[in-house]
Amino acid sequence: MSQEEEFAKGFLRGFREGLQDAWDEIIKLSMKGYTSRELQIMAKTKRSMISRKVSDKTEEFERVLGKKLSVGDAATEKPAATPEIIPGWSYLLREERPGRSFALFSTILSQGGKGLCISRTHPDTLKQKYGFEAESLWLTKTEAAQGAKKAKHMEFVSPNNLARLASAVREFLSQNKNGAVIIEGLEYLNTQNDFKSVLKFVQLINEQVVLDKGYLMIPVDGATMDPKERSLIEREMSQVI
Numbered sequence: 001m002s003q004e005e006e007f008a009k010g011f012l013r014g015f016r017e018g019l020q021d022a023w024d025e026i027i028k029l030s031m032k033g034y035t036s037r038e039l040q041i042m043a044k045t046k047r048s049m050i051s052r053k054v055s056d057k058t059e060e061f062e063r064v065l066g067k068k069l070s071v072g073d074a075a076t077e078k079p080a081a082t083p084e085i086i087p088g089w090s091y092l093l094r095e096e097r098p099g100r101s102f103a104l105f106s107t108i109l110s111q112g113g114k115g116l117c118i119s120r121t122h123p124d125t126l127k128q129k130y131g132f133e134a135e136s137l138w139l140t141k142t143e144a145a146q147g148a149k150k151a152k153h154m155e156f157v158s159p160n161n162l163a164r165l166a167s168a169v170r171e172f173l174s175q176n177k178n179g180a181v182i183i184e185g186l187e188y189l190n191t192q193n194d195f196k197s198v199l200k201f202v203q204l205i206n207e208q209v210v211l212d213k214g215y216l217m218i219p220v221d222g223a224t225m226d227p228k229e230r231s232l233i234e235r236e237m238s239q240v241i
Contacts, residue, residue: 060227087178089238090206090216098184098219100241102130105182105217109134113178113215118165120185123154137168139185141192159185159192162201169205173212180215181205186233187224195229199236206236 058069085108093101109115115134119126123136136154157164173179183189190198202218209216218237222230234240 085215086238087213087215088210090209090236091218092234092237092240093217093219094222094241095219096221096223098182099130101182101184101217101219102126102132105134105180106130106132108178108180108215111178113180114172114176116169116172116179116181118157118169118181118183118185120159120188126184134180135172137165139188159189162189162193162197166201166204170208173208173214176214178214179212180217181209182217182219184219186218186220190225190229195226199229199232202233202236 062069085104091101091104093104095101105115105117109132115132116137117123117126117132117134118137118139120139123138127133127136134153137157138154139159140156141158141160155168157168169181172181186198186202189201205216208214216237218233220230220233225233
């Protein structure tokens with residue numbers, strides 16, 4: 001078989017798989033009860049993520065082949081714009097530092113929403129850095145912290161206690177209209193539990209967000225998670241930015 005034939009067959013396989021994935025995604029979204037407006041926004045956002053997905057796949061091939069690859073002008077495409085905030089949606093933000101995530105979180109709070117911050121970093125540090133006021137759950141195993149007197153609007157929770165975290169999110173969203181939840185430290189939860197449990201936890205709170213028309217923000221540093229595990233988490237989210 002000539003190189004031209006191999007290239008053509010490879011291209012057609014990729015073209016077919018791409019079309020199948022796109023339509024499978026449309027079918028999946030249409031079954032979740034989104035309005036036509038929400039589907040339109042989501043489709044545009046996912047389309048804007050093509051460049052990043054191509055970049056991720058390129059890096060994967062480069063590691064296997066041991067050399068750089070050219071993917072045309074994909075690198076020159078414009079990054080995704082600031083997402084439109086929609087009740088009942090969940091947002092995963094790829095970033096080394098959670099600045100954009102807390103900016104989105106703070107925006108919702110400034111519009112009258114209530115907030116719940118679940119974090120690996122001490123809540124007081126985050127509040128001082130990003131300037132928000134919200135209820136907080138601090139993920140810590142430190143016995144001194146667990147036994148200390150609880151600060152106002154803050155609770156200490158072991159990262160192994162996913163059931164308690166899910167219950168807290170469920171209670172918060174059911175009691176607060178336009179409630180916003182941010183999870184800073186998903187990678188930490190993943191190191192302290194098996195991945196299937198973490199994925200189930202994300203699925204549970206995502207369902208609650210949809211039911212109560214709340215908001216969910218999860219910042220993730222892609223370099224700290226297994227690509228396959230990160231991909232499974234991303235599939236559960238309304239938008240990946």
